Amino acid sequence: MSDPSELYQSVILDHNRAPRNYREMPEASAQAEGYNPMCGDQLKVWLRLDGDRIVDVSFQGSGCAISKASASLMTTAVKGKTPAEVEHLFQRFQRMVTGQDSGQAEQDELPARLVVFAGVREFPSRVKCATLSWHALRSALGGGRERPGPGGG
Amino acid sequence: MAPTLMATGNAAGSDLARLRRDFPILRQSVHGHPLVYLDNAATSQKPRQVVQAEADFSVLENANVHRGVHSLSQRATSRYDGARERVRAFVNAGHCDEIVLTAGTTAGINLIAQSYGGSVLRQGDEILLTEMEHHSNIVPWQLIAGRTGARIRVLPVTDRGELDLSRLPELLSTRTRIVAVTHVSNVLGTVNPILEIAALARAAGAVTVVDGAQAVPHFPVDVQTLGADFYVASGHKMYGPTGIGFLYGRRELLEAMPPWQGGGGMIQRVSFEETSYAPVPARFEAGTPPIAQAVGLAAAIDYLSALDWAQLRGHEDGLVAQAAERIAEIPGYRLIGTAPTRVGALSFVLEGVHPHDVGTVLDLRGIAVRASHHCAQPLMRRFGITGTVRASFAMYNTLDDVDALVAGLREVRQVFGG
Ligand SMILES: Cc1ncc(COP(=O)(O)O)c(C=O)c1O
Numbered sequence: 064m065s066d067p068s069e070l071y072q073s074v075i076l077d078h079n080r081a082p083r084n085y086r087e088m089p090e091a092s093a094q095a096e097g098y099n100p101m102c103g104d105q106l107k108v109w110l111r112l113d114g115d116r117i118v119d120v121s122f123q124g125s126g127c128a129i130s131k132a133s134a135s136l137m138t139t140a141v142k143g144k145t146p147a148e149v150e151h152l153f154q155r156f157q158r159m160v161t162g163q164d165s166g167q168a169e170q171d172e173l174p175a176r177l178v179v180f181a182g183v184r185e186f187p188s189r190v191k192c193a194t195l196s197w198h199a200l201r202s203a204l205g206g207g208r209e210r211p212g213p214g215g216g
Numbered sequence: 217m218a219p220t221l222m223a224t225g226n227a228a229g230s231d232l233a234r235l236r237r238d239f240p241i242l243r244q245s246v247h248g249h250p251l252v253y254l255d256n257a258a259t260s261q262k263p264r265q266v267v268q269a270e271a272d273f274s275v276l277e278n279a280n281v282h283r284g285v286h287s288l289s290q291r292a293t294s295r296y297d298g299a300r301e302r303v304r305a306f307v308n309a310g311h312c313d314e315i316v317l318t319a320g321t322t323a324g325i326n327l328i329a330q331s332y333g334g335s336v337l338r339q340g341d342e343i344l345l346t347e348m349e350h351h352s353n354i355v356p357w358q359l360i361a362g363r364t365g366a367r368i369r370v371l372p373v374t375d376r377g378e379l380d381l382s383r384l385p386e387l388l389s390t391r392t393r394i395v396a397v398t399h400v401s402n403v404l405g406t407v408n409p410i411l412e413i414a415a416l417a418r419a420a421g422a423v424t425v426v427d428g429a430q431a432v433p434h435f436p437v438d439v440q441t442l443g444a445d446f447y448v449a450s451g452h453k454m455y456g457p458t459g460i461g462f463l464y465g466r467r468e469l470l471e472a473m474p475p476w477q478g479g480g481g482m483i484q485r486v487s488f489e490e491t492s493y494a495p496v497p498a499r500f501e502a503g504t505p506p507i508a509q510a511v512g513l514a515a516a517i518d519y520l521s522a523l524d525w526a527q528l529r530g531h532e533d534g535l536v537a538q539a540a541e542r543i544a545e546i547p548g549y550r551l552i553g554t555a556p557t558r559v560g561a562l563s564f565v566l567e568g569v570h571p572h573d574v575g576t577v578l579d580l581r582g583i584a585v586r587a588s589h590h591c592a593q594p595l596m597r598r599f600g601i602t603g604t605v606r607a608s609f610a611m612y613n614t615l616d617d618v619d620a621l622v623a624g625l626r627e628v629r630q631v632f633g634g
Contacts (some may be wrong), residue, residue, distance in 0.1 A: 068631065101588070102603065103596070103602045127571075128569075189572070
């Protein structure tokens with residue numbers, strides 16, 4: 064890859080400029096923060112559950128285009144999902160951005176709006192940016208035992 | 217011998233081209249573009265003379281130091297001590313015993329904080345830091361402050377990115393024991409007036425610890441003229457190897473300091489009841505030191521010493537000035553740090569684009585910059601930002617590199633609009 068637009072797809076740029084569900088949620092049933100000590104990016108994710116379903120999810124924070132767009136697209140992808148479904152999506156997403164998936168067929172099972180992040184696999188230093196919001200969401204859902212990442216400089 | 221530099225040239229300039237041949241790493245492509253290495257403040261590249269010296273030592277002379285009667289060990293010892301002498305001359309210390317070879321700047325500051333700080337600091341004493349310090353000149357002081365009950369105070373930075381010296385008299389109190397300050401900011405490039413600060417500190421009864429990591433690659437340092445009590449730096453930022461650095465300490469201070477780490481090489485006599493310690497500097501060099509790296513550091517000093525500092529400075533300043541002037545044309549550009557005396561680093565933000573994204577787009581053009589908080593989060597907070605893009609220059613950079621940087625930033629603007 065040497066064309067920036069392969070990484071920075073127009074969908075990503077759009078969600079960076081105008082992130083969706085970018086708001087606090089006073090009536091949230093759970094919330095969690097994500098912090099990347101390597102770059103100082105931080106964000107907060109709120110969600111509201113109705114029974115076993117996420118009926119609302121939002122985020123706020125500061126970060127690069129990849130982390131902001133990823134958070135924004137994540138919120139649009141997980142609304143209406145159960146925690147188990149979110150976990151499944153996350154696992155697929157993580158495999159894609161780390162280049163561990165088996166290729167196109169596996170990517171096809173992800174919603175198209177998440178596949179725009181496939182280019183991240185070429186940039187190992189940016190994987191954390193793409194997954195920061197997902198880690199926060201999982202910890203808000205009480206799943207995903209997160210260990211703090213390596214220290215920053 | 218290292219070739220001389222032209223004042224400011226492009227790679228075609230024959231002196232600069234010759235110098236660049238000493239750095240084979242620069243001759244490679246990244247993402248299909250010629251590498252433009254502008255991350256020198258993180259670590260500089262090493263000339264082949266340094267790599268060769270280290271390799272020759274490992275291949276032909278390797279042995280432990282100070283331990284053997286055999287010839288190889290004696291040769292290794294004299295190479296290691298030779299490195300110490302080279303460092304002494306490099307910073308014009310009065311005596312070799314005032315030079316401790318360390319693992320780098322961070323190790324040096326921790327040594328001073330634990331050993332000197334640990335023995336002089338009392339409850340309520342003060343350590344004065346500045347708002348532009350690297351985390352490695354903050355955290356070691358917090359650790360020792362926590363242990364001794366000392367208090368940390370902070371000299372603020374002005375909007376231009378200079379130390380606010382008008383606040384110094386009020387911040388230097390009778391309780392101040394240590395003033396720890398960077399010679400050159402790794403983010404802003406600001407050169408701090410150490411001479412003046414050290415004199416004021418001395419008058420207040422405090423010692424001055426100078427973090428010289430970003431100074432020694434750019435201009436000659438004379439610790440005696442500066443009046444610094446301690447001065448530390450890293451080999452890898454001055455064209456030398458990683459894993460080696462040095463600490464200068466005034467002899468009376470070092471001699472009064474207890475060891476920090478214990479082990480072999482730093483003792484006089486050991487029994488289970490009592491151990492007496494070696495004189496300085498061996499007292500502070502427990503265990504087998506980084507010997508090959510010390511040899512590499514000596515080679516780096518030889519390389520730098522063969523250059524004309526004034527020419528080097530002129531060349532680097534020319535590049536920074538050119539870059540600052542030309543990047544200023546890019547919409548939304550804001551330079552962070554506009555002090556008149558700066559070297560090496562140029563930090564900036566582009567409105568609406570996160571530094572990381574700038575860094576990635578530049579990387580796709582083969583341009584290596586650093587995009588982060590640069591281990592100076594308090595300074596970022598001071599400027600109300602979370603990070604900057606930092607282009608940092610070295611002797612081998614060219615006007616072509618500046619062109620590439622400016623073109624790369626134009627592309628960033630295209631990708632992200634604005
Ligand atoms: C001003 C300053 N101080 C200290 C350090 C730490 O140096 P090292 O990591 O070599 O110990 C650096 C380098 O990052 C620096 O720029």
